[in-house]
Amino acid sequence: MNKTVLIKNAHIVTVNRQMEVFKGDILVSGKHISAVSRQIDWQADEVFDAEGYIITPGFVQTHIHLCQVLFRNLADDLSLLEWLKEKIWPFEAAHTEQSIRVSARLGIAELFLSGTTTIMDMGTVRHQEAVFQELAEAGMRAVAGKTMMDFGEYPPGLQETTAASIDTSLRLLEKWHGFDEDRLQYAFAPRFALSCSEDLMRQTAKLAREHNVLFHTHASENKDEAELIRQRFGVSNIRLFETIGAANENLCLAHCVWSDENDRQLLKETDIKVLHCPSANLKLGSGIAPIPDYLKREITVSLGADGAPCNNNLNIFQEMRLAALIQKPLAGARTMPAEQVFRMGTINGARTLGMEDKIGSIEPDKRADLTFIKINQVHAIPFDNIYSKLVYSTQAADVQHVMIDGKWVVRDRILQTINETGLPDAVQKQIQMLNI
Amino acid sequence: MNKTVLIKNAHIVTVNRQMEVFKGDILVSGKHISAVSRQIDWQADEVFDAEGYIITPGFVQTHIHLCQVLFRNLADDLSLLEWLKEKIWPFEAAHTEQSIRVSARLGIAELFLSGTTTIMDMGTVRHQEAVFQELAEAGMRAVAGKTMMDFGEYPPGLQETTAASIDTSLRLLEKWHGFDEDRLQYAFAPRFALSCSEDLMRQTAKLAREHNVLFHTHASENKDEAELIRQRFGVSNIRLFETIGAANENLCLAHCVWSDENDRQLLKETDIKVLHCPSANLKLGSGIAPIPDYLKREITVSLGADGAPCNNNLNIFQEMRLAALIQKPLAGARTMPAEQVFRMGTINGARTLGMEDKIGSIEPDKRADLTFIKINQVHAIPFDNIYSKLVYSTQAADVQHVMIDGKWVVRDRILQTINETGLPDAVQKQIQMLNI
Numbered sequence: 001m002n003k004t005v006l007i008k009n010a011h012i013v014t015v016n017r018q019m020e021v022f023k024g025d026i027l028v029s030g031k032h033i034s035a036v037s038r039q040i041d042w043q044a045d046e047v048f049d050a051e052g053y054i055i056t057p058g059f060v061q062t063h064i065h066l067c068q069v070l071f072r073n074l075a076d077d078l079s080l081l082e083w084l085k086e087k088i089w090p091f092e093a094a095h096t097e098q099s100i101r102v103s104a105r106l107g108i109a110e111l112f113l114s115g116t117t118t119i120m121d122m123g124t125v126r127h128q129e130a131v132f133q134e135l136a137e138a139g140m141r142a143v144a145g146k147t148m149m150d151f152g153e154y155p156p157g158l159q160e161t162t163a164a165s166i167d168t169s170l171r172l173l174e175k176w177h178g179f180d181e182d183r184l185q186y187a188f189a190p191r192f193a194l195s196c197s198e199d200l201m202r203q204t205a206k207l208a209r210e211h212n213v214l215f216h217t218h219a220s221e222n223k224d225e226a227e228l229i230r231q232r233f234g235v236s237n238i239r240l241f242e243t244i245g246a247a248n249e250n251l252c253l254a255h256c257v258w259s260d261e262n263d264r265q266l267l268k269e270t271d272i273k274v275l276h277c278p279s280a281n282l283k284l285g286s287g288i289a290p291i292p293d294y295l296k297r298e299i300t301v302s303l304g305a306d307g308a309p310c311n312n313n314l315n316i317f318q319e320m321r322l323a324a325l326i327q328k329p330l331a332g333a334r335t336m337p338a339e340q341v342f343r344m345g346t347i348n349g350a351r352t353l354g355m356e357d358k359i360g361s362i363e364p365d366k367r368a369d370l371t372f373i374k375i376n377q378v379h380a381i382p383f384d385n386i387y388s389k390l391v392y393s394t395q396a397a398d399v400q401h402v403m404i405d406g407k408w409v410v411r412d413r414i415l416q417t418i419n420e421t422g423l424p425d426a427v428q429k430q431i432q433m434l435n436i
Numbered sequence: 437m438n439k440t441v442l443i444k445n446a447h448i449v450t451v452n453r454q455m456e457v458f459k460g461d462i463l464v465s466g467k468h469i470s471a472v473s474r475q476i477d478w479q480a481d482e483v484f485d486a487e488g489y490i491i492t493p494g495f496v497q498t499h500i501h502l503c504q505v506l507f508r509n510l511a512d513d514l515s516l517l518e519w520l521k522e523k524i525w526p527f528e529a530a531h532t533e534q535s536i537r538v539s540a541r542l543g544i545a546e547l548f549l550s551g552t553t554t555i556m557d558m559g560t561v562r563h564q565e566a567v568f569q570e571l572a573e574a575g576m577r578a579v580a581g582k583t584m585m586d587f588g589e590y591p592p593g594l595q596e597t598t599a600a601s602i603d604t605s606l607r608l609l610e611k612w613h614g615f616d617e618d619r620l621q622y623a624f625a626p627r628f629a630l631s632c633s634e635d636l637m638r639q640t641a642k643l644a645r646e647h648n649v650l651f652h653t654h655a656s657e658n659k660d661e662a663e664l665i666r667q668r669f670g671v672s673n674i675r676l677f678e679t680i681g682a683a684n685e686n687l688c689l690a691h692c693v694w695s696d697e698n699d700r701q702l703l704k705e706t707d708i709k710v711l712h713c714p715s716a717n718l719k720l721g722s723g724i725a726p727i728p729d730y731l732k733r734e735i736t737v738s739l740g741a742d743g744a745p746c747n748n749n750l751n752i753f754q755e756m757r758l759a760a761l762i763q764k765p766l767a768g769a770r771t772m773p774a775e776q777v778f779r780m781g782t783i784n785g786a787r788t789l790g791m792e793d794k795i796g797s798i799e800p801d802k803r804a805d806l807t808f809i810k811i812n813q814v815h816a817i818p819f820d821n822i823y824s825k826l827v828y829s830t831q832a833a834d835v836q837h838v839m840i841d842g843k844w845v846v847r848d849r850i851l852q853t854i855n856e857t858g859l860p861d862a863v864q865k866q867i868q869m870l871n872i
Contacts, residue, residue, distance in 0.1 A: 073819035073829055079769035109814045282761035283828070285769035312828035313815050325718035326762070333515035333721035376860040379546045379749050379832065383509035383868050392719075392748040393509055396815065397833030424812040431818050 002030030005368075005406065006044035006067070011375060012036065013386060013412040015361035020384055028368040031116035031181065031405040032101045036362055047149060048374060056390065057361050058117025058141075058404060059316040062218075062306025062351025063275040066131055067124035067147075068094060070103035070430060072299055072308035073164045080222040080284040088309065091436050093157030098431040104134040104253040106427055107314055109418050111140070114315045114369035114396035117404045118349065118359055120252065120275070120304070122217055123147045123189045132176045135184055144354050145187040145405055146172055148204065149195035159230065162200045166207070182358075182403060187214035187252070192221075193229045193240055203228050205246035214250050214353065216416050220263070221255035222286045226241060238263035238272075247272060249340030252352060254304065256294070256304065257282075257287040264290075268297045270320040273352040276344070278322040279313075280306035286381070292331050295340065302349040303361065317398045320345050372401035438466030438482045441804075441842065446486035446663045447811060448465070448472065449822060451797040455775065457822055462491065464804040467617065467841040482796055486808060493797050494553025494577075494753040494805030494825065494840060496785025499652075499690040499711040499740025502567055503528060503560035504581075505546070505868060506539035508610060508744035516658040516720045524745065527872050529593030534562040535866040542569040542863055543750055545854050547576070548833035550751045553840045554785065554795055556652055556688065556740070559583045559625045561594050564604070568612045571620055573847050575853045577805065579650055579789050581623040582608055585631035585639065594635055598636045600796075602643070609647060618794075623650035623688070627663045628657075639684035650686050650789065655700070657691035658722045674699035688788060690740065691716075693723040698853050700726075704733045709788040712780070714758040715749075716742035722761075727759065728767050731776065738785040751832045756781050760827055774823035804840035808837035835861060 005028040014020045014036065025040040026033060035042075068088065075087035095103075111119060121144040124131060128146035135142045148165045149158060149363035160168075169188055188204045190196045208215040220226045220237040229237045238259055241247045249271035256267070256274045267274065274294055283291060294301050303323060305314040323344060324336045350360025359369050373390070375381075377398050383389035402410035409416050439465040450456045450472065461476040462469060471478075486546060504524065511523035544692070557580040560567060564582035571578045584601045585594060590610060596604075606622055613622035624630045624640045644651040656662045656673040665673045674695055677683045685707035692703070692710045703710065710730055730737050739759060741750040759780060760772045765824070786796025795805050811817075813834050819825035838846035845852050 066798075070818065073824045074815065076768050076821065076824040076828060077773045083769070106814060106817070113814065263623065268490055279761065282764050283769065285764040285767075285771075287765045308829075312824065314830075315815065315831075322758075322761075325715065325758075328718055329723045330723040331721075333519070333719065334513050335721075338512040378542060378549065378856060378859055379751065381508065382506065382863050383543070385509065385512065386507040388512040390749065392512060395749075395751075395833060396831060420814060423814055424817055427818050 001418065003406070004029050004044040004045045005042060005048060006042050007048045007050050007055065009049060010053050010055040011336060012362055013056045014363065015053060015343065016155065016363050017058050019128050028406045033362060033364055033366050033368050033369055049169050052375055053400065054373040054375050055362065055433045056371045057346045058359065059115050059345050059401065060118040060119045060302065060353065060360060061111070061116050061304045061314070061316055062252065062349050062352045063122065063277055063306055064107065064119045064314060065122045065307035066104040066107040067100050068103065068307035068309050069107035070099060070427065074436070075309040080286055081224055083284055083310065089158060090155050092124065094434045094436055095124065095127065095157065099434055100124055100127045101130045101134055102430045104131045105138070106309065108134060108138045108140050108421055109415055110314045112402055112409050112415060113399060113413065114317065115373070115402055116314070116316050117141055117369040117402060118353070118405055120144070120353060122188060122216065123361065125149060125160060128172055132172065133272040135314065136179060139239045139404050139407055141183050141196060141404055143187045144170060145189035145216060148188070148190040148200060149231055150200050151197040152195050153183050161435055162197055166198060173213065177213065182197055185213065187216040192218040193233065193237060194225060198244065201244045201246065203220040203434035204312060205244050208246070208250055214252050215246050216252045217254070219253040219256055220258040223258055224282065225293065225312045226258045228385060236260065236263050238266060242266060249368065254306070255286065255289065257281055259288045259290065264297060266294065267299045269293065274299055274301045274351065275304050276301050276317055276323060277304045277306040280310040282326070283310050287435045288326050288330065292327055292335050300348055300351050301344055302343050302352040316345050317394050317396050320391045338385065338391040341391050342387045368403055368406040371399055374398045374400050440465045440478065441482045441484060442478050442480035443449045443484045444493065446489050446491040448798055449490060449492045450799065451779065452799050460600045462798065462806070464842045467803055469798060469800055469804050471625065473798055488811055490797065490809040490811050490822065491585060491808065493686055493782045493808045494795065494807050494838065495737065495781050495795060496554040496695050496749070497547070497552050497752055497788065498556045498688065498738040498785050499558065499713055499742055499786045500555045501558045501743035502537050502540040502543040502749060504539070504743035505543035505794050506535060506863065508748050508833055510872070511745040516722055517660055519720055519746065525594060526591050528560065529591035530870045530872055531560065531563065531593065533566050535870055536560055536563045537566045537570055537861045538866045540567045541574070541854060542859055543744065544570060545851055545856055546750045547860060548838055548845050548851060549835060549849065551835040551838055552752050552811070552814050553577055553805040553807065554789065554839060556580070557791060558652065561585060561596060564608055566602060568608065568620065568656060572615060575840050575843055575852065577619050577795065577840055579621045579623045581605060581625035581652060582662045584624070584626040584636060587633040588631050588638050598633055602639055609649065611753065613649065621649065623652040625652045628654040629669065629673060630661060634680065637680045637682065639778050641680050642660050644682070644686055644713070645787065650688050651682050652688045653690070655689040655692055656694040657718065659694055668819060672696065672699050674702060677739050678702060691722065691725065691848050693717055693725040695726065700729065700733060703730065704737045710737045711733055711740050711788065712759060713740045713742040714738050714755055716746040718762070722776045724762050724766065728763055736784055736787050737780055738788040739780050752781050753830050753832050756827045774821065774827035777827050778823045804839055804842040810834045810836050
């Protein structure tokens with residue numbers, strides 16, 4: 001029989017169709033939410049008093065690089081292509097299985113402690129198995145896939161053939177897609193058009209369709225990159241996905257900073273998902289993505305912190321706040337109001353990952369992925385509109401407890417599935433061993 | 437005899453002329469730092485082991501509205517002039533002495549818990565005495581002055597005559613300037629040109645010169661505001677201060693988002709200080725201030741969170757991070773590197789307030805204003821360049837202890853001079869009484 005947890009007296013931000021917010025109770029049964037209402041009386045196995053907490057759906061970040069977390073604060077104040085060539089590719093090439101493991105664990109620790117319960121991860125060329133193992137053990141919900149890059153000049157550790165890239169991807173898909181009642185899913189992850197042969201992208205698009213999994217990649221992040229892609233393929237970076245047969249609802253494009261009318265029509269018509277990473281777009285000098293226009297067209301836009309070395313956190317509160325703030329000088333202060341941005345960090349993320357029926361809101365029959373936020377922090381009181389409070393004034397450290405699939409992964413800011421105490425030394429040791 | 441505190445084993449970010457960073461000790465004697473070096477042996481009254489902490493100079497924010505903290509999360513997604521007219525002025529007009537007191541206390545609590553030890557505050561039209569009392573009791577270092585506004589149409593509580601505005605200012609200056617060995621200082625604070633008569637501004641400029649105190653105001657924040665000022669006075673908002681005799685090193689102008697070559701020359705030639713508020717400039721849709729150009733001209737630029745309702749925090753880490761990030765899409769990713777931004781939050785703030793010999797760096801004979809930051813937080817490791825860590829990845833909640841004038845104001849994240857437990861209820865009660 002399923003264990004039941006009755007959560008009482010919380011300020012519940014449901015993100016349901018009516019965007020209801022009320023003080024009430026949540027009944028969790030096994031991995032699922034079985035009831036949400038103003039008052040629930042039930043003989044549960046555990047009763048949890050959530051007086052003084054806001055409960056939101058666990059946050060969803062759709063574009064993360066767990067393998068880069070180890071390189072946080074080591075590659076700053078550089079633009080995208082120099083950042084990749086001078087720092088990130090050599091660093092990733094130096095990675096060992098163990099260093100990737102520590103990198104992923106550090107990232108998951110930060111994500112949990114800031115209330116994110118689901119991610120889509122861009123993976124790593126080698127040792128992707130270690131990333132899946134860390135996600136599995138920590139209890140995170142994730143869509144992930146090995147990074148594919150078979151075109152161009154890279155340090156030896158990142159070189160791979162088209163066939164090997166696809167074979168490894170398929171083996172990982174076979175092993176991990178659907179793990180733990182669908183908690184982990186596979187996505188094909190060609191890095192970006194400049195690092196992939198057209199053959200690889202075409203084959204991957206076909207495989208993603210056949211297996212009905214996501215195709216996760218970067219597009220139109222940086223002006224120079226977009227120009228190089230146009231020179232090589234003769235079309236825009238976004239239209240390229242139509243050419244290779246990938247333009248459909250399973251295509252997830254990180255960034256889309258530089259797009260024209262024609263690109264935007266394709267995004268809308270084919271239900272391509274835009275993964276918006278505001279901190280990374282600013283820090284790498286890429287630009288400000290035309291998100292208000294995408295939203296007006298009803299394109300699905302979700303949020304991600306991208307890599308720690310271009311952010312330098314993995315903090316959904318920072319991304320929500322920034323997503324709202326950066327548009328206002330361009331489009332007016334009423335643009336991107338808090339409630340809309342809050343949806344980007346929750347239900348839009350769920351929709352992006354094809355999990356709208358499973359996560360992204362607090363409703364019966366959805367999975368019990370819940371984030372508990374202290375309501376009375378001095379930096380976030382008073383409040384009237386709860387979305388203003390959550391988007392503009394709440395800090396990552398206000399997250400006190402986190403539950404995924406009905407299991408506590410954070411309780412009183414203590415990680416339940418990761419040994420936080422050992423992490424700083426483990427991180428230091430891996431950095432030294434990589435000698436970067 | 438002065439009490440001595442010997443702080444051992446800290447990672448000290450000195451911000452001295454050589455920008456030295458080293459592991460070592462700090463000896464505090466009374467209100468002052470008496471020694472800083474790799475090893476100090478001394479029979480101190482208190483020995484404090486700072487292993488595992490970075491110690492930075494207490495942060496300085498040069499543009500804050502303590503009286504607005506009570507209105508946090510109550511005035512969002514509006515542009516400057518509508519935000520003022522629809523929300524902030526009616527709210528400020530409704531303030532009572534007691535509600536201002538609670539507002540100031542809430543702001544100081546947040547500032548302390550995020551490591552800010554010195555502010556310049558824009559004040560309030562009425563009950564400025566209460567703000568000074570709260571600053572005095574809490575132990576904050578501050579420059580403050582009553583808000584002056586004698587021109588235009590405002591709700592009754594904000595209307596004042598030129599003579600009354602000046603008289604009240606002078607009485608407050610007399611009483612508070614120099615309080616507690618200069619911990620509190622007075623600044624004249626005409627709100628902005630649109631709310632002041634030319635007579636008030638001229639008289640205030642003269643009085644600021646005579647008393648050698650700062651002249652603190654807003655300028656060129658918003659395009660519409662700047663245009664209205666040009667229509668009324670026939671000169672740009674920044675050149676207006678030359679006209680009224682205020683253009684000198686004691687003039688502190690918040691924002692300066694909209695400036696032309698002529699304005700910028702004046703800023704440089706007369707050593708006017710620019711108070712940069714990146715969050716507020718974005719949130720009110722005002723624009724992105726040309727800070728890299730100001731810095732290139734060697735204009736002194738410091739940072740401020742501005743008012744809680746246009747931010748919605750008073751968090752120096754957010755302001756530093758954003759100050760760096762927002763310039764990069766415009767001027768390239770190498771613009772505004774972390775070290776430069778860190779100086780804006782420390783020594784540039786000190787210079788702005790005429791306190792360069794007293795605060796802003798950790799050096800012998802300066803005041804002991806120190807911020808202790810946990811070094812091993814999962815969201816901020818690893819690190820190589822310590823300024824990258826502090827500017828891009830450190831969070832407000834990483835601040836563990838804070839000292840001002842050699843006295844602890846925060847210890848283990850517990851406020852030492854403010855009753856934090858009672859604050860949420862006090863805030864709620866005041867909001868209800870104001871009925872806003």
